[in-house]
Every structure is written in structure tokens, then in C-alpha cells.
Amino acid sequence: MGHTGVRTVCAGRTEQVVRAPRAVRAYGWRAGATVGTVERMERTKAQASRRAPAADPVAGGAPAGRASGPGGFRYSAADEEKRRGVRRMKTLATCLLLAVALVYALAKWAGAAGAGGWTGFVAAAAEAGMVGALADWFAVTALFKRPLGLPIPHTAIIPTKKDQLGQSLGDFVGENFLSGEVVRRRLRSVGIGARLGRWLAEPHNADRVTAELSAALRGALTVLRDSDVQAVVGEAITRRADAQEIAPGLGALLEKVVAEGGHTRLVDLVCARAHDWLVEHGDSVMAAVSGGAPGWTPRFVDRKVGDRVYKELLRFVTEMRDMPEHPARGAVDRFLKDFAGDLRTDPGTREKVERLKSEVLGRGEVQDLIASAWGAVRAMIVAAAEDERSELRLRVRAALLSLGQRLAADGRLQGKVDGWLEGAATYVVTTYQGEITSLITDTVAGWDAEHTSKKIEAHIGRDLQFIRINGTVVGALAGLCIYAVTQAF
Structure with missing residues (x-):
């Protein structure tokens, strides 16, 4: 008997025959393989072809x-x-x-x-x-x-005993490696917080993390469909605006603006633009005043009245523009203060503001504006994520370096990070211990x-x-x- 025959008998006939060509297998079976061995090899081959x-x-x-x-x-x-x-x-x-x-x-x-x-x-x-x-x-x-x-x-x-061995292996791993105390003790001995801080404190590591975060952000924004995000954003803004009354907040904001004098620039701008408009369109103002006069008055009287009205109006606007203490400005301040108080306390005013809010939000133009805002924000974020010198990436890199330096030096922060990681890992292994060990037992059972x-x-x-x-x-x-x-x- 040659070397192949000795190996077939001593090392296992099934292995040698399964690896042989079809003709050699047939010859080996006729040469003396038992019926039980042949059937067992056929079952093994069928299982292999199915799996x-x-x-x-x-x-x-x-x-x-x-x-x-x-x-x-x-x-x-x-x-x-x-x-x-x-x-x-x-x-x-x-x-x-x-x-x-x-x-x-x-x-x-x-x-x-x-x-x-x-x-x-x-x-x-x-x-x-x-x-x-x-x-x-x-x-x-x-x-x-x-x-x-x-x-x-x-x-x-x-x-x-393959399945029993797999079950025993799974139980052993669950009891000795996936217990909460073992995981906590191991993570505590590793000191992940300090190591993470020292790693992030290195500039090239911060650059690497920044690049990975940017790639992940770009990928997420690419996967998201604009229509879905626009619908979600529009619905969220509309629902939040409908659920919250805006009049009291507007009243408080207006009171603060008036108290700090923030509205004076707007009044200055309106007065200046009104003065310029009157100077440029004086004929139109006089024509409008003359056109509104009764038909029985003489035309020269109408021109005199229009000219007088125009001059008085121009004088009023000019004085209001040039005199910060003008009585009209004080009247504007009092009006704004009263209106701010009504926004906060007057039920009628608040109801009118809410109706106006609903009408504005219900208009199609406003909904289209809210939906289109996502496209602009998305393009801005993608461009900032792709540009290595963008303010977004520079700020993220600086934040990572700062976090790494704090983690490397602050023992209290290290303890917090270690505690968070220990809690998360303990929750995972205690909650999903059965699923993790079943991965071992099911895998072994499938072999x-x-x-x-x-x-x-x-x-x-x-x-x-x-x-x-x-x-x-x-x-x-x-x-x-x-x-x-x-x-x-």
C-alpha cells in the first residue's frame, strides 16, 4: 500500500475521498468503502452544497x-x-x-x-x-x-458534542467576560479618559478626527433626500409656531428694544428716507393735494394750498430727522411702549397677532421659503465640510484639541468620561448578554x-x-x- 493509501486509512478515509476527483472517488468506493461510510460522505457533501x-x-x-x-x-x-x-x-x-x-x-x-x-x-x-x-x-x-x-x-x-461545547463556550464567555463587574473593572484599569485626552491633544490626531467627522457629515447630508428633510423642517417649524403664542415674546422683545434705544436707528432711517422722497417728489405731493381739492375752488388757490402743505410736511420731516428730542419721536416711543404692553397683556391684541401669524404661516410662499431654507443650509454645510480651511472645520479642530488637553490634565473630567463609558458598556453587556452569547452558540451550531x-x-x-x-x-x-x-x- 502506497503513501496515499496509508494516509487514507490512518488519517481518515472520508477526508481523502471527498477531496479526490469523481473517478477516483468511485474507484475508492468500489475498492472497499463500507456502505455506511459512503452514505455518510454523501450526506456531508449534500450539506456542504446546501450551506x-x-x-x-x-x-x-x-x-x-x-x-x-x-x-x-x-x-x-x-x-x-x-x-x-x-x-x-x-x-x-x-x-x-x-x-x-x-x-x-x-x-x-x-x-x-x-x-x-x-x-x-x-x-x-x-x-x-x-x-x-x-x-x-x-x-x-x-x-x-x-x-x-x-x-x-x-x-x-x-x-x-459540538452543540453542547458551543453552549458551554457561550455560557463561559457570558459568565466570565460579559458580567458588569468584569467590564467595569477592566475599563477602569485601562483609563480610557486619560488615553483619549492624550491622543486628541496631538494635532495630527485632531486633524484626522476632524476629517473623519467632515466625511461622515458629508455622507449623511448626501444620503438624506432634500424633499424629506424639507417636509420635516417645514412641519416642525409650523407645528412649533402654532403651538406657541408669539405675542408675549414679541412684546417683551419690543420693550427691551425701546428701553435700550435700539429703535432710534430705524426711526432715523425712516425720517431720512421720507425727507429724501419728499425732496425728490415734491411735484407729486402738491399735485395730490391739489387734486383732492373741491372743484369749485380756484386753481391758483389749490396750488397755494398744495405748496403750503408740502412745505409744512417737509419742515416736519426735516425737524424730526434733525432733532432727536422732537415731540413726534417721543410720540413714537410712547406708541411702541404701549404696543409692547398690549402685546404682553391685552387679550384682543394678542388674538389679532395670533390670527395674523396663522395667516402668514398658511401662505404657500412662506411654506416654500421655509422648505427652501434647507437647501441653502445644506449647501453651506457641505461646502464648509469640504474646505479644510473653513471656519467650521477650524472650530471643530480647535474644540477637539481643547477637549484633548482638558481630558489629559483634568482628573475630574477623566473620571466623568470613564464613568460614562463604563455605564454604557455595562448596560450593553447586561442588556444584550443573551444575544451576544447566542451569537457564539448559534454560530457553533451552524458549523x-x-x-x-x-x-x-x-x-x-x-x-x-x-x-x-x-x-x-x-x-x-x-x-x-x-x-x-x-x-x-
């Missing part, structure tokens, strides 16, 4: 020569190298067993030929070494499959038993073969000691 998509080299599938198992397993080049290391260690342990068996046979033959008493010691050591090697071979093999295919109880532990066994064996099988080697050596030493003690007594 894992076909590998396509063009689309990035698994390359030829790599086994891809269901449940997310894919044998990479590193896995294949580990499996070759496992096979080398299996060969070494098996050769050691054969060597011990050969020593045992030679020692027995030499003892029968009268070579001396030393042959008994060698035979006892070799015999115990064989026993230890076989016992450890059975123990290691029983983890991954049934030794020699025999249905011995409590063998093939990983394939048959194929045979591929799970092969994957685990590829990673830890090489170390397990040392158990067989150690069992051979320790068994031989124990057998030698027992035989020596027996002979001594």
Missing part, C-alpha cells in the same frame, strides 16, 4: 486544492500547512510506536535465546511504552472521530460537525500528537520502574 455557495475563481472563490466547509469554514493555505504539520507529527508518533514494538520483539527473542536478564527490563519497558502509546492514540483519536470506525461510547467527542473536527484538529492536532509521544516515553519509563521494583522484591 456553502459554489466557489468561483473569477468571483473570488476558494482556489483549487483548498477545502471550503459549511458554516463559514474555509481551509486556507495556512490551514493546509498546519494539517501537513499534523500529519508529520502523526507519522513520527506512529513510527515511535513501531520502533517500540520492534524493540519489544527483539528483546523477547534475545531473552528466549539466553542473552541475559537485561532483556526482561528492555521488554518490560517496550511493552509498557506500547501500551502507553496505544492508550494515548485512542484518547487523541476519540476527540475527533471513532477509533477504527468502531461505535465505542464516548468517542468522536467534538463531532457529537458542520465533520469540518469543525477537521478545522480544530488542524490547529491543535500537532500538539496533541506530543501526547502520544510522551505517553510512549512515560509508559516505557513506568514499565521499566515497575519491572525493576518487581524484580527487586
Whole structure:
């Protein structure tokens, strides 16, 4: 039997046959595979075809020569190298067993030929070494499959107990890693607040965070549809304006403006513009006054009256413009004060303001103006986020640097940040502990038993073969000691 045949028998017929071409599989089955083995391989293949998509080299599938198992397993080049290391260690342990068996046979033959008493010691050591090697071979093999295919109880532990192992692993992680006290203690020992402060205090880190925030802001504004945001903004403004009475607030604002003299500039502007308009349109004013006179009055009288009215009106506006203490200005101040008081206390005035507010908000032009405001704000924010020297990005960068410096130096602020993070992490692990651990158990439950066994064996099988080697050596030493003690007594 060649090397391939030995590997098929010793390392597992199923693996070798599944990886072989179709014709070779058919030949191997006819050559002596049992009916149960064939059916088991077919079931495994069917499960793999249902759970894992076909590998396509063009689309990035698994390359030829790599086994891809269901449940997310894919044998990479590193896995294949580990499996070759496992096979080398299996060969070494098996050769050691054969060597011990050969020593045992030679020692027995030499003892029968009268070579001396030393042959008994060698035979006892070799015999115990064989026993230890076989016992450890059975123990290691029983983890991954049934030794020699025999249905011995409590063998093939990983394939048959896979789901229970996943449940136990999930419970272990939940109890020892996802408890609130463990999370708090670990985060407290890390000192995230101080580390975050020192990290943010570095200018290049602040620049990086600013760039990431700008990219996230641009992405969010790009994803949002303008029509949706405009509808939300318009509805929010309208609803808030309808729900809140504006007259008292306007009255309080007007009282403050009048008390501080903020309205005087507006009065100055109105008086100046009125004076300029009268100077420029004097003929129109006189024509308007003359046109309103009775028809029976003489025309020259109408012109005299219009001229007189125009001059008096121009004089009044000029005096009001040039005299801050003009009585008309005082009348304006008193009117504004009274109107501000009515806005705050008079029910009639407040009702009229509310009606006017509703009429203004209900107009289509106003709604279009509110909706179009989002477009302007969005364009302004996107432009500021894209410009590295914009005021927005410069202020964000300065705020991050300031925050980092405060965090690095202020122990009280560090404690607050650590407390917030500990509380958030504790809430997450205590609230969603079941969901987190179920991710482990459900993932393990979805793995194929045979591929799970092969994957685990590829990673830890090489170390397990040392158990067989150690069992051979320790068994031989124990057998030698027992035989020596027996002979001594």
C-alpha cells in the first residue's frame, strides 16, 4: 500500500475521498468503502452544497486544492500547512510506536535465546511504552472521530458534542467576560479618559478626527433626500409656531428694544428716507393735494394750498430727522411702549397677532421659503465640510484639541468620561448578554460537525500528537520502574 493509501486509512478515509476527483472517488468506493461510510460522505457533501455557495475563481472563490466547509469554514493555505504539520507529527508518533514494538520483539527473542536478564527490563519497558502509546492514540483519536470506525461510547467527542461545547463556550464567555463587574473593572484599569485626552491633544490626531467627522457629515447630508428633510423642517417649524403664542415674546422683545434705544436707528432711517422722497417728489405731493381739492375752488388757490402743505410736511420731516428730542419721536416711543404692553397683556391684541401669524404661516410662499431654507443650509454645510480651511472645520479642530488637553490634565473630567463609558458598556453587556452569547452558540451550531473536527484538529492536532509521544516515553519509563521494583522484591 502506497503513501496515499496509508494516509487514507490512518488519517481518515472520508477526508481523502471527498477531496479526490469523481473517478477516483468511485474507484475508492468500489475498492472497499463500507456502505455506511459512503452514505455518510454523501450526506456531508449534500450539506456542504446546501450551506456553502459554489466557489468561483473569477468571483473570488476558494482556489483549487483548498477545502471550503459549511458554516463559514474555509481551509486556507495556512490551514493546509498546519494539517501537513499534523500529519508529520502523526507519522513520527506512529513510527515511535513501531520502533517500540520492534524493540519489544527483539528483546523477547534475545531473552528466549539466553542473552541475559537485561532483556526482561528492555521488554518490560517496550511493552509498557506500547501500551502507553496505544492508550494515548485512542484518547487523541476519540476527540475527533471513532477509533477504527468502531461505535465505542464516548468517542468522536467534538463531532457529537459540538452543540453542547458551543453552549458551554457561550455560557463561559457570558459568565466570565460579559458580567458588569468584569467590564467595569477592566475599563477602569485601562483609563480610557486619560488615553483619549492624550491622543486628541496631538494635532495630527485632531486633524484626522476632524476629517473623519467632515466625511461622515458629508455622507449623511448626501444620503438624506432634500424633499424629506424639507417636509420635516417645514412641519416642525409650523407645528412649533402654532403651538406657541408669539405675542408675549414679541412684546417683551419690543420693550427691551425701546428701553435700550435700539429703535432710534430705524426711526432715523425712516425720517431720512421720507425727507429724501419728499425732496425728490415734491411735484407729486402738491399735485395730490391739489387734486383732492373741491372743484369749485380756484386753481391758483389749490396750488397755494398744495405748496403750503408740502412745505409744512417737509419742515416736519426735516425737524424730526434733525432733532432727536422732537415731540413726534417721543410720540413714537410712547406708541411702541404701549404696543409692547398690549402685546404682553391685552387679550384682543394678542388674538389679532395670533390670527395674523396663522395667516402668514398658511401662505404657500412662506411654506416654500421655509422648505427652501434647507437647501441653502445644506449647501453651506457641505461646502464648509469640504474646505479644510473653513471656519467650521477650524472650530471643530480647535474644540477637539481643547477637549484633548482638558481630558489629559483634568482628573475630574477623566473620571466623568470613564464613568460614562463604563455605564454604557455595562448596560450593553447586561442588556444584550443573551444575544451576544447566542451569537457564539448559534454560530457553533451552524458549523458542520465533520469540518469543525477537521478545522480544530488542524490547529491543535500537532500538539496533541506530543501526547502520544510522551505517553510512549512515560509508559516505557513506568514499565521499566515497575519491572525493576518487581524484580527487586
